[in-house]
Amino acid sequence: MANLNPHLEKLSSYYFFKDIDQRTGALREKDPQAILFNLGIGDITRPLAPHLLSALCTASQEMGDRKTFRGYGPSQGYEFLREAILYGDYHRLGISIDEIFVSNGAKCDLANIQELFAPDSRIGICDPAYPVFIDTNVMAGRTLSWSEEKGGYDGIVTVPCLEENGFLPYPPSIPCDLIYLCSPNNPTGVAFTRQVLRLWIDYALEHNCIILYDGAYEAYITSEDCPRSIYEMEGAREVAIEIRSFSKSAGFTGLRCSYSIIPKNLRATLAGKEISVHSLWRRRQDMKFGGVPYPIQKCAAAMYSPEGQVEVKETIQTYQERARFLYNGLKSMGFAVYGGIDAPYVWCKTPAGLSSWEYFDQLLEQAHIICIPGRGFGKMGEGFVRFSAFADPQMLAESLLRIKQMA
Numbered sequence: 439m440a441n442l443n444p445h446l447e448k449l450s451s452y453y454f455f456k457d458i459d460q461r462t463g464a465l466r467e468k469d470p471q472a473i474l475f476n477l478g479i480g481d482i483t484r485p486l487a488p489h490l491l492s493a494l495c496t497a498s499q500e501m502g503d504r505k506t507f508r509g510y511g512p513s514q515g516y517e518f519l520r521e522a523i524l525y526g527d528y529h530r531l532g533i534s535i536d537e538i539f540v541s542n543g544a545k546c547d548l549a550n551i552q553e554l555f556a557p558d559s560r561i562g563i564c565d566p567a568y569p570v571f572i573d574t575n576v577m578a579g580r581t582l583s584w585s586e587e588k589g590g591y592d593g594i595v596t597v598p599c600l601e602e603n604g605f606l607p608y609p610p611s612i613p614c615d616l617i618y619l620c621s622p623n624n625p626t627g628v629a630f631t632r633q634v635l636r637l638w639i640d641y642a643l644e645h646n647c648i649i650l651y652d653g654a655y656e657a658y659i660t661s662e663d664c665p666r667s668i669y670e671m672e673g674a675r676e677v678a679i680e681i682r683s684f685s686k687s688a689g690f691t692g693l694r695c696s697y698s699i700i701p702k703n704l705r706a707t708l709a710g711k712e713i714s715v716h717s718l719w720r721r722r723q724d725m726k727f728g729g730v731p732y733p734i735q736k737c738a739a740a741m742y743s744p745e746g747q748v749e750v751k752e753t754i755q756t757y758q759e760r761a762r763f764l765y766n767g768l769k770s771m772g773f774a775v776y777g778g779i780d781a782p783y784v785w786c787k788t789p790a791g792l793s794s795w796e797y798f799d800q801l802l803e804q805a806h807i808i809c810i811p812g813r814g815f816g817k818m819g820e821g822f823v824r825f826s827a828f829a830d831p832q833m834l835a836e837s838l839l840r841i842k843q844m845a
């Protein structure tokens with residue numbers, strides 16, 4: 439009989455999210471009439487913008503015509519989309535970058551990129567953080583087993599995001615080979631300031647460390663002192679890979695499209711020789727990745743047209759307003775809240791020192807609201823919960839009312 443990868447057994451987040459489903463299911467069984475409001479889920483709720491939908495339909499029609507259909511596409515993405523991204527997201531802002539790979543989701547690239555690096559690489563991960571960063575390294579065997587006592591895995595350098603630092607992480611004293619940074623961060627909703635990002639780039643330059651910079655929520659940044667791209671910072675091209683997604687900016691969670699920038703002068707060593715990470719990733723993608731469907735890429739490119747820009751910005755603005763509404767509502771009730779300004783997530787301190795699971799249970803049982811206990815994003819997430827602002831405005835308003843009534 440075949441032996442399975444033993445590292446899969448170590449995954450703790452799987453049980454965590456199953457636990458949320460079980461507790462929610464138990465409440466539904468106990469009280470079938472309860473109207474549950476889900477403020478936990480990080481999925482978009484508004485449909486595809488009309489101009490993008492039209493591009494998707496037109497490109498799909500082309501696939502049915504002998505003269506216009508497309509077979510296998512380039513694994514790096516079609517030129518029309520790559521050019522649109524480079525101009526729309528970088529060149530227009532004065533950032534000269536042209537090393538782009540179109541992909542089918544930031545999650546896939548964030549999960550797959552670690553394959554390029556040696557099994558004994560020292561990995562730094564923020565806490566709390568998007569669970570994919572740690573879980574994919576657990577699956578690759580870079581950690582020991584989950585320790586309930588320590589509340590984490592040995593073998594990973596934990597970079598704390600603490601309330602006293604406004605949830606911004608600072609470089610560790612230990613040199614790492616790879617560091618995952620996310621701005622704005624899921625779950626805290628806090629974006630890097632130029633000042634703190636500078637420390638990270640200097641750290642990476644000093645220690646030959648590569649930064650994996652997850653900008654999945656970049657479109658939500660409004661604060662002047664928060665860079666939209668890590669390449670706005672000098673020296674970043676030597677140390678950083680930037681990964682972005684159309685999921686939360688243009689409503690692609692169901693369509694799947696994203697991109698990664700791997701600068702050609704980003705290098706790592708293989709058998710004592712310096713190798714371009716860009717060329718290694720290209721080789722990996724040619725081997726394992728079939729590219730993103732043509733209609734989806736056409737749809738993504740439509741986001742950069744003048745009409746697409748107007749529509750997409752309007753949607754993002756709507757979610758931003760909801761996030762602020764939630765943030766202000768919780769703040770006015772006396773909660774300590776973070777995020778919400780540069781991200782669609784509000785990170786809320788639990789009242790009266792409750793653990794994040796205790797407050798989850800209270801919200802579920804007394805207010806019929808589902809949130810995500812901060813503990814699910816790491817040990818340092820304890821004592822916080824994450825609310826998502828993608829829910830519709832009535833649900834958010836009613837949720838605030840229900841929370842007020844609990845107090």
Ligand SMILES: Cc1ncc(COP(=O)(O)O)c(C=O)c1O
Nearest residue numbers: 543544545568624654683685696
């Ligand atoms: C921080 C972060 N990065 C990446 C992703 C995944 O993006 P995609 O839908 O492109 O796979 C998510 C999704 O929730 C996320 O929160």
